[in-house]
Amino acid sequence: xxxxxxxxxALLGMVCLLNALTSCKKQDTINLQNGSVxxxxxxSTTSVTSTIGAPSSNVDFSNAxxxxxxxxxxxxxxxxxxxxxTNGLVKSDYFYLSSTNKMVMISPLGASERTELRQxxxxxxxxxxxxxxxxxxxNIPSGSGVTIAxxxxxxxxxxxPLIRVYISGxxxxxxxxxxxxxxxxxxxDTSYTSGSGSVSFSNGQRVYVRxxxxxSGKKIAVYVENxxxxxxxxxxxxxxxxxxxxxxxxxxxxxxxxxxxxxxxKLSYNSLYIDQP
Numbered sequence: 001x002x003x004x005x006x007x008x009x010a011l012l013g014m015v016c017l018l019n020a021l022t023s024c025k026k027q028d029t030i031n032l033q034n035g036s037v038x039x040x041x042x043x044s045t046t047s048v049t050s051t052i053g054a055p056s057s058n059v060d061f062s063n064a065x066x067x068x069x070x071x072x073x074x075x076x077x078x079x080x081x082x083x084x085x086t087n088g089l090v091k092s093d094y095f096y097l098s099s100t101n102k103m104v105m106i107s108p109l110g111a112s113e114r115t116e117l118r119q120x121x122x123x124x125x126x127x128x129x130x131x132x133x134x135x136x137x138x139n140i141p142s143g144s145g146v147t148i149a150x151x152x153x154x155x156x157x158x159x160x161p162l163i164r165v166y167i168s169g170x171x172x173x174x175x176x177x178x179x180x181x182x183x184x185x186x187x188x189d190t191s192y193t194s195g196s197g198s199v200s201f202s203n204g205q206r207v208y209v210r211x212x213x214x215x216s217g218k219k220i221a222v223y224v225e226n227x228x229x230x231x232x233x234x235x236x237x238x239x240x241x242x243x244x245x246x247x248x249x250x251x252x253x254x255x256x257x258x259x260x261x262x263x264x265x266k267l268s269y270n271s272l273y274i275d276q277p
Contacts, residue, residue, distance in 0.1 A: 008191055012100035016156035020245040051096040054088045055103040062132075064249055065117070067274050070095055070114040072108075079112040086117070102230070102268040107256035108145070109264050111234055116255030119274060122154070123213070123250040125239055129210035131252040133272040134227070138204050140167050142259025148177075148252040148267065149209050159187035162250070163237060164254060165209055167201055175201045179222045179235055184242040193240075199224055206270075210254070210276065218247075218266075 055061045058272035065086040073081045073226040074094045090096050094106040094115050094197045104203045121130050131149070140146055145168035150161040160182050169175030177259040183191040201207070213220055252274060256265035 001047065002143075017044045021275050034063065050099045051090065051092045052099050053097045053197055054090045055095070055097045056089065058097055058103070060101075061180070061269065062157065063096075063104050064272045064274045066115040068119050070115070071118050073113050073172060074106075074115055077254045079110070079114075081114065084119075084199055090173070098268065100268075103271060103272065105255045105267045105269070107258045107265045109216075109258075109261070111144075111258055111261040114255065114257040116253050116257055118152075118253050119251040121251045122220045122248060124248045125213060125218040126213055126216055127213055128276045129252075129274075130210060131254065131274045132208070132210040132212075132277055133254055134206065134208045134270040135165065135272075136204060136268045136270070138201065138268070139263040140169075140201075140265055141258050141263045142169055142172070143170055144259030145175060146259060146265040147257040148210075148254060149211055150257075151211055152253055153185065153246045153249045154251065155185070158185040158249075160185060161244060161253075162239065163222065165211070165222060165224060167199075168259070173202055177186040177201050177224050177226070178226075178233060181220075181237045181239075183240050185246060191239060195222065195233065195235040197235070198256075199226045199233045199235050200229060201226060202228075205229070209254075213250075 056065045068086055070084040070086050070089060071081040073079050074096060075080060095242040096104050098104050107113050107115050137148065145166055147164045147166040149165040152161045163179060163181045165177065165179045167175050167177050176198040179195040181193045183193060208225045208227060210223040211220065219236050220239065222235045223234045254272065256267055258265055
């Protein structure tokens with residue numbers, strides 16, 4: 001039995017349509033693999049991340065973390081902190097390696113609350129030491145903001161950091177990053193040497209920060225670069241003689257130490273190194 005010409009034509013049309021649809025489906029899959037999925041991922045904010053493991057498992061953090069302990073008030077009532085060994089440590093609410101391979105640190109809500117890495121060291125001035133990191137920073141508390149890096153000291157009489165790098169400002173969209181040095185280590189002495197300058201900062205921007213001891217003159221250099229707007233801030237401090245009793249007890253800190261109280265500051269680190277220049 002012969003197939004009528006009109007039926008034969010219809011069958012051929014259906015075969016062509018199926019081939020076209022199959023070809024389009026395959027092409028769509030290729031486009032998704034080569035472009036669309038990647039582009040969507042790039043556009044997503046750093047807030048949309050999930051826990052995949054311990055930051056110490058990533059080479060961009062492992063060396064620095066081997067020199068540090070985590071200090072956080074996240075699981076405490078009040079601002080007292082708990083110390084944690086960072087090797088293999090995962091705290092899904094505030095310290096973890098994200099699905100985008102960033103080390104995420106989040107402060108609890110409230111002034112003086114913090115989640116920070118504290119270097120296990122007793123360093124002297126005039127030694128070649130530095131801490132440097134690259135991070136995306138979000139959710140800065142209003143007003144006094146958040147401290148993201150410090151040079152501190154564990155001499156028994158020291159009651160505040162020598163140097164701190166911090167983000168502050170009353171505007172919800174535009175803040176600044178700068179630094180200041182405490183002229184004494186006594187808590188009641190509020191005299192500071194402020195950095196001469198700053199860089200502007202908006203929520204979710206990426207910054208590079210470096211704290212570095214100079215090899216003479218008891219000097220410490222601060223460098224901050226906003227990778228998104230290109231602004232740079234640098235300041236070299238000469239450590240005051242009032243700190244001489246504390247020499248030999250210095251260490252670095254980084255993380256989120258809230259001065260403001262209305263947001264949980266979040267740092268998503270691309271890298272962190274503590275080393276010699």
